Amino acid sequence: MFEMDLDVWELIARGAVVYVVLLLLMRMSGKRTVGQFTPFDLLVVMLLSEAAGPSMVGKDQSLWGGLIVCAVLLLVNALVALVTTHFGAAERILEGEAVLLGRDGVLFDAVRKRHRVSRNEINTALRACDCEMDQVQSMFLEADGQITVQKIPSARSER
Structure with a gap:
């Protein structure tokens, strides 16, 4: 349960890469993907999370591995929020415009x-x-x- 199969840095890199790639894919899919969810949109989000999970933790099934990936996702999300708050160009690219x-x-x-x-x-x-x-x-x-x-x-x- 506590023994990790992957190096901490690999878990950090996997979590960050998956976050960035999914963020870009969501932005490319349009505003309606992140707006009001239809049942079909909700299904896609659920399937995305299920599909992305193994790519973030690989063969590591430890408690620590999962917690490290969760912490990385929250940290990268906070960094994206910080960047979009301070840089207008990043805000337009990552959040879009009306x-x-x-x-x-x-x-x-x-x-x-x-x-x-x-x-x-x-x-x-x-x-x-x-x-x-x-x-x-x-x-x-x-x-x-x-x-x-x-x-x-x-x-x-x-x-």
């Missing part, structure tokens, strides 16, 4: 499709702000995958 989905009552369908935002998600965001599309001043897909809607200030509900 994307304009619509303006002045017009939904940009090509942008919506490119970022894999369903019409149902658009309708949900509209209901959340209690407005119709013709009352939208601007609609954004935020870097975290959330959809935010800004209403036209003079728009009133006709109910």
Whole structure:
């Protein structure tokens, strides 16, 4: 249980490499991967964690090996947060930026499709702000995958 099969430095390197590679893969997969999870997204995340586990610990099944990898993951995550806080370019690359989905009552369908935002998600965001599309001043897909809607200030509900 306490005897490690791998060198500490190998466990540290494995954990750091897997974190960085998965971070890059998640960024390449788009904003919707990290936004609101559908059951399919949750399944992918669960399978990713299951697949990545052995690559981080290799043949080491010791308690210490697992704890070292956990500590490395938390440390690398803290370093990424520190870097994105202090460097704007790193923040844009690692966290992304908001994307304009619509303006002045017009939904940009090509942008919506490119970022894999369903019409149902658009309708949900509209209901959340209690407005119709013709009352939208601007609609954004935020870097975290959330959809935010800004209403036209003079728009009133006709109910």
